[in-house]
Amino acid sequence: MSSKKIGILGASGYTGADAVRLLARHPNAEIIALTANTHAGKSMGDVFPHFFMLGLPKLVEWEKVDWSRLDAVFCGLPHGTTQEIIAAVLKANPKIKVLDMSADFRLRDKNTYAQWYGHEHRALELQGEAVYGLTEFYRDKITSARLVACPGCYPTAALLALVPLAKAKLIDVDDIIIDAKSGVTGAGRGLKQNTLFSEAGEGLSPYSVGTHRHAPEIEQEIGVAAGSAVTINFTPHLIPMARGELCTSYVKLKGATPDDLRTALEQAYANEPFVHVASKGVLPQTQNVRGSNYVQIGVVADRIKNRAIVISTLDNLVKGSAGQAIQNMNLMFGLPETAGLEQIALFP
Numbered sequence: 001m002s003s004k005k006i007g008i009l010g011a012s013g014y015t016g017a018d019a020v021r022l023l024a025r026h027p028n029a030e031i032i033a034l035t036a037n038t039h040a041g042k043s044m045g046d047v048f049p050h051f052f053m054l055g056l057p058k059l060v061e062w063e064k065v066d067w068s069r070l071d072a073v074f075c076g077l078p079h080g081t082t083q084e085i086i087a088a089v090l091k092a093n094p095k096i097k098v099l100d101m102s103a104d105f106r107l108r109d110k111n112t113y114a115q116w117y118g119h120e121h122r123a124l125e126l127q128g129e130a131v132y133g134l135t136e137f138y139r140d141k142i143t144s145a146r147l148v149a150c151p152g153c154y155p156t157a158a159l160l161a162l163v164p165l166a167k168a169k170l171i172d173v174d175d176i177i178i179d180a181k182s183g184v185t186g187a188g189r190g191l192k193q194n195t196l197f198s199e200a201g202e203g204l205s206p207y208s209v210g211t212h213r214h215a216p217e218i219e220q221e222i223g224v225a226a227g228s229a230v231t232i233n234f235t236p237h238l239i240p241m242a243r244g245e246l247c248t249s250y251v252k253l254k255g256a257t258p259d260d261l262r263t264a265l266e267q268a269y270a271n272e273p274f275v276h277v278a279s280k281g282v283l284p285q286t287q288n289v290r291g292s293n294y295v296q297i298g299v300v301a302d303r304i305k306n307r308a309i310v311i312s313t314l315d316n317l318v319k320g321s322a323g324q325a326i327q328n329m330n331l332m333f334g335l336p337e338t339a340g341l342e343q344i345a346l347f348p
């Protein structure tokens with residue numbers, strides 16, 4: 001099969017760069033265009049010296065790309081900036097496949113979007129068209145989609161742990177507490193005071209407590225699984241490491257045991273190439289998935305009667321963004337789903 005011609009919007013950012021890292025070794029992909037904002041005009045090797053061995057196109061402003069030449073575009077732009085740019089790219093090439101890693105097209109309800117993102121959606125038709133890109137649960141829709149809204153890193157980790165349990169009605173969906181921790185790359189490459197080494201390097205900081213915009217995204221998908229609207233508790237934390245994410249979800253059992261939860265997860269993911277349910281007694285840790293597209297999930301009985309703890313971990317730049325986007329691209333082009341994604345975790 002000939003290679004698919006790929007463009008990456010926001011290639012000077014962390015998700016864009018991880019898409020470059022993975023696509024550069026993908027057997028069916030050819031990187032044709034890379035865009036940036038403040039870094040436009042520079043070579044990729046100037047912005048990311050670890051790409052010294054790759055002959056990559058120069059970073060340009062997105063308006064300078066001839067989108068009609070491309071088969072797919074990955075989008076690693078800040079939320080809010082994506083919707084108009086994707087609308088323009090699709091106008092230039094209505095057949096291009098879009099893998100959006102930002103949050104712009106994930107929420108289905110326009111009012112929920114406006115409430116959490118502070119403005120009316122600026123490409124409502126595309127918001128309606130977008131397919132939520134949690135690969136394991138939307139495979140059929142993704143295969144025939146033009147625009148895939150890849151889930152956020154926290155929602156991917158939380159939903160892979162909780163959706164099968166909500167679907168099987170093994171947990172009380174009105175009593176879910178998700179305690180999440182993310183490495184600092186989760187906040188992007190732009191300079192921010194809270195991600196300076198001196199401020200993030202030796203401490204653990206909760207943020208957006210009770211107000212994080214990933215809560216409605218998680219609620220949307222657990223609601224679909226449960227068949228009813230749900231409200232969850234979600235508390236993210238910034239932890240002193242570069243990449244990796246771990247979600248500890250506290251759940252109330254509904255006539256089930258913790259072993260039943262593990263069995264349900266094992267059944268749900270028995271044929272999934274990237275989701276691994278840990279054996280009883282094995283606890284997921286970020287080191288087990290770092291740099292890889294794998295997710296590890298473990299279940300532990302709580303000491304409190306009728307409760308369990310479900311722990312899930314992934315790499316925010318791989319299964320949490322660029323890797324999942326490539327997994328979805330593989331589906332959209334009828335390629336083997338695992339193509340370019342079988343790296344084993346970088347441990348230690």
Ligand SMILES: NC(=O)C1=CN([C@@H]2O[C@H](COP(=O)(O)OP(=O)(O)OC[C@H]3O[C@@H](n4cnc5c(N)ncnc54)[C@H](OP(=O)(O)O)[C@@H]3O)[C@@H](O)[C@H]2O)C=CC1
Pocket residue numbers: 009010011012013014015016035036037038039040062075076077078079081101102103151152153185186187188189190316317320321
């Ligand atoms: N980091 C993560 O772990 C995850 C991030 N995401 C989402 O993916 C998206 C990208 O995140 P991330 O890579 O971390 O972000 P970065 O801040 O690292 O990169 C942002 C990229 O967008 C470009 N850019 C910024 N503003 C504009 C603009 N107005 N017009 C055109 N290009 C612009 C930047 O260019 P330049 O550098 O030249 O200024 C850069 O290439 C975000 O929506 C983020 O929330 C999703 C899952 C995980």
Ligand SMILES: CC(=O)N[C@@H](CCC(=O)OP(=O)(O)O)C(=O)O
Pocket residue numbers: 079101102103151152153154182183184185186187188214236238
């Ligand atoms: C550590 C950190 O700051 N993480 C980011 C999550 C990154 C992400 O997935 O955000 P999107 O929904 O925009 O894709 C945050 O909490 O906003």
